Amino acid sequence: MTGQPHAPGGPVVALDVMSGEAGVAEAVAAADIAAERYPRLSFLLHGREPDIAAQLLRWPRLAGRARIIHSDDIVVMTDKPAHALRRARTTSMGMAIDAVKRGDAHAAVSAGNTGALMAMALFGLRTMPGIDRPALAALLPTMKSESVMLDLGANTDCDATNLVQFAVMGAAFARTVLGLERPRVGLLNIGEEELKGTGEIRKAAATLRAAALPMEFVGFVEGDKIGTGDIDVVVTDGFTGNVALKTAEGTSRLVTGLLGNAFRSSIWGKLGYFIARGALQSLRAHLDPNAHNGAVFLGLNGLVVKSHGGANARGLANAIGVAHDLIIDDVSRRISADLAEIVMARDNQPEPNAA
Amino acid sequence: MTGQPHAPGGPVVALDVMSGEAGVAEAVAAADIAAERYPRLSFLLHGREPDIAAQLLRWPRLAGRARIIHSDDIVVMTDKPAHALRRARTTSMGMAIDAVKRGDAHAAVSAGNTGALMAMALFGLRTMPGIDRPALAALLPTMKSESVMLDLGANTDCDATNLVQFAVMGAAFARTVLGLERPRVGLLNIGEEELKGTGEIRKAAATLRAAALPMEFVGFVEGDKIGTGDIDVVVTDGFTGNVALKTAEGTSRLVTGLLGNAFRSSIWGKLGYFIARGALQSLRAHLDPNAHNGAVFLGLNGLVVKSHGGANARGLANAIGVAHDLIIDDVSRRISADLAEIVMARDNQPEPNAA
Numbered sequence: 131m132t133g134q135p136h137a138p139g140g141p142v143v144a145l146d147v148m149s150g151e152a153g154v155a156e157a158v159a160a161a162d163i164a165a166e167r168y169p170r171l172s173f174l175l176h177g178r179e180p181d182i183a184a185q186l187l188r189w190p191r192l193a194g195r196a197r198i199i200h201s202d203d204i205v206v207m208t209d210k211p212a213h214a215l216r217r218a219r220t221t222s223m224g225m226a227i228d229a230v231k232r233g234d235a236h237a238a239v240s241a242g243n244t245g246a247l248m249a250m251a252l253f254g255l256r257t258m259p260g261i262d263r264p265a266l267a268a269l270l271p272t273m274k275s276e277s278v279m280l281d282l283g284a285n286t287d288c289d290a291t292n293l294v295q296f297a298v299m300g301a302a303f304a305r306t307v308l309g310l311e312r313p314r315v316g317l318l319n320i321g322e323e324e325l326k327g328t329g330e331i332r333k334a335a336a337t338l339r340a341a342a343l344p345m346e347f348v349g350f351v352e353g354d355k356i357g358t359g360d361i362d363v364v365v366t367d368g369f370t371g372n373v374a375l376k377t378a379e380g381t382s383r384l385v386t387g388l389l390g391n392a393f394r395s396s397i398w399g400k401l402g403y404f405i406a407r408g409a410l411q412s413l414r415a416h417l418d419p420n421a422h423n424g425a426v427f428l429g430l431n432g433l434v435v436k437s438h439g440g441a442n443a444r445g446l447a448n449a450i451g452v453a454h455d456l457i458i459d460d461v462s463r464r465i466s467a468d469l470a471e472i473v474m475a476r477d478n479q480p481e482p483n484a485a
Numbered sequence: 486m487t488g489q490p491h492a493p494g495g496p497v498v499a500l501d502v503m504s505g506e507a508g509v510a511e512a513v514a515a516a517d518i519a520a521e522r523y524p525r526l527s528f529l530l531h532g533r534e535p536d537i538a539a540q541l542l543r544w545p546r547l548a549g550r551a552r553i554i555h556s557d558d559i560v561v562m563t564d565k566p567a568h569a570l571r572r573a574r575t576t577s578m579g580m581a582i583d584a585v586k587r588g589d590a591h592a593a594v595s596a597g598n599t600g601a602l603m604a605m606a607l608f609g610l611r612t613m614p615g616i617d618r619p620a621l622a623a624l625l626p627t628m629k630s631e632s633v634m635l636d637l638g639a640n641t642d643c644d645a646t647n648l649v650q651f652a653v654m655g656a657a658f659a660r661t662v663l664g665l666e667r668p669r670v671g672l673l674n675i676g677e678e679e680l681k682g683t684g685e686i687r688k689a690a691a692t693l694r695a696a697a698l699p700m701e702f703v704g705f706v707e708g709d710k711i712g713t714g715d716i717d718v719v720v721t722d723g724f725t726g727n728v729a730l731k732t733a734e735g736t737s738r739l740v741t742g743l744l745g746n747a748f749r750s751s752i753w754g755k756l757g758y759f760i761a762r763g764a765l766q767s768l769r770a771h772l773d774p775n776a777h778n779g780a781v782f783l784g785l786n787g788l789v790v791k792s793h794g795g796a797n798a799r800g801l802a803n804a805i806g807v808a809h810d811l812i813i814d815d816v817s818r819r820i821s822a823d824l825a826e827i828v829m830a831r832d833n834q835p836e837p838n839a840a
Binding site for chain 1: 747
């Protein structure tokens with residue numbers, strides 16, 4: 131270990147500098163952007179010491195608030211989770227998670243291989259008492275502002291208990307990151323009527339209706355409600371959530387791609403675009419994946435934030451910002467408190483997982 | 486029964502005139518648009534005789550090729566499928582399907598309640614030999630042209646056999662409606678690697694890889710590939726397909742809504758829109774749900790086409806056009822032939838459903 135000691139008392143992020151597609155220079159630049167935004171934030175920078183040290187020379191502000199933790203090995207995008215897991219102690223990704231486990235950092239941030247990060251985070255940090263499985267949550271753009279969706283791919287199959295736990299975690303996340311007192315929570319389904327969907331979804335809805343939680347449970351919502359802004363938290367299993375997220379991203383690219391073609395299709399289109407280009411930049415900013423970057427593994431004994439693999443410095447800085455907010459607002463404690471409510475509201479069944 | 490006899494020999498569509506949201510006048514106007522497009526097409530118009538007869542006075546071309554089949558009862562959007570099913574013999578929807586069953590029409594078209602239509606179609610027409618469950622298929626816009634997606638909500642849970650059958654039916658649909666010799670078929674999944682997804686999806690992929698079918702099976706595809714135009718047929722279970730379809734519709738509305746806001750946000754935006762408005766109309770046309778109207782229940786002993794409930798005359802005419810093309814290209818025979826291939830290619834297991 132080399133470099134400066136971090137600021138005492140403030141939040142500390144363990145940043146995996148090596149595993150993203152954008153490279154070390156962008157990752158270190160991202161840390162400096164975040165360091166400017168959050169004056170009390172300091173960093174552990176995990177990766178190849180000479181590469182990171184060379185970049186830190188460019189960012190004196192960051193250098194004063196960062197410590198380099200050297201590792202030679204790197205998890206690549208094609209690594210199978212099991213193969214990565216065996217290298218938890220030698221890779222920048224594994225060591226960033228280990229820093230959270232040891233209490234040296236409050237959150238780990240990585241732009242690397244999602245499956246490997248999930249496996250390492252679950253194995254290294256374990257689930258919180260009362261949570262059976264972690265979920266991947268992220269913010270999506272809506273007509274009004276942003277909404278939370280989870281699970282985005284951590285769990286292919288989910289039962290009613292998983293979905294209820296996801297709702298609790300998603301609501302706590304929305305209260306923290308979106309600053310909402312009582313987030314409106316919906317279960318993703320293929321119709322709004324009570325009899326629609328699988329038995330597990332209907333069971334989850336019944337539990338959420340009965341429990342007294344700091345959320346407004348609105349019942350079932352369909353896919354076309356994800357972007358309207360009328361729902362703050364969209365809860366679903368990891369298979370459906372991953373498909374919905376990627377379908378939304380693909381459709382957004384489709385429509386903006388067709389829009390670009392339309393503007394280029396004639397001289398009037400080109401002229402109209404030229405005149406309206408200032409106004410159109412707000413659209414681009416609102417839909418920019420970098421602006422919504424930072425998916426969170428919720429339900430672990432420690433915070434892990436996943437950045438888009440291809441995020442640029444500004445995008446990765448936003449993911450670090452998500453980690454910062456979750457640390458400051460103590461989202462893990464909120465989830466624990468809400469889970470205790472659920473357990474109390476439930477029938478007096480033995481609850482082996484409750485702490 | 487009143488009115489003119491239909492043209493002998495040509496395709497006949499049984500149109501449920503009553504169950505859509507747009508009303509009788511729009512439905513009859515839709516039939517006239519289709520009658521102009523397809524000179525050999527004739528109609529059975531199911532619904533209240535006086536209402537339909539009054540509208541037919543406006544469309545002499547259609548009147549010469551349409552027969553009114555009177556029914557008093559109407560399936561409404563809030564009817565439960567079981568309640569509608571008991572009125573199969575007295576409603577315009579049920580009688581349109583019955584006309585297909587009796588061989589009086591080649592396809593039924595309705596803009597009514599999807600669950601009721603599905604129940605009536607399944608009960609009235611039964612599944613084809615070799616098909617366990619019907620699937621709802623539709624065309625979606627892509628960057629290049631259109632693609633087929635199924636199942637869009639007919640079946641909440643699907644096993645590997647269902648998915649394989651959907652792939653066969655979807656490919657036959659794409660060969661017919663999109664005119665493709667060897668459609669590229671993908672299974673919707675949360676990653677492209679062979680080990681991703683549920684066991685049923687992996688089993689379906691193994692069967693499709695092994696069978697010699699008139700399609701190019703490209704393996705797993707993620708949600709962001711639905712709109713690129715690189716896949717012609719996207720196969721998934723009815724829960725995921727319904728969520729993906731509605732997420733795509735919602736995202737398309739989100740982006741075009743934000744675009745409208747951007748144009749309205751300043752005088753430069755308004756001026757740019759005014760100048761580019763001609764070019765932007767091609768975008769609107771490509772994304773217009775009415776242009777892609779007409780979802781098909783595939784796998785039944787008879788063709789049933791579902792129009793959007795809120796389709797206008799032009800939209801409903803497009804759904805009638807889908808029915809027309811499926812009749813002309815004999816899509817049911819194609820599906821049967823492809824299913825026979827699958828059965829032959831399979832291991833010599835007993836196959837109780839094969840004809």
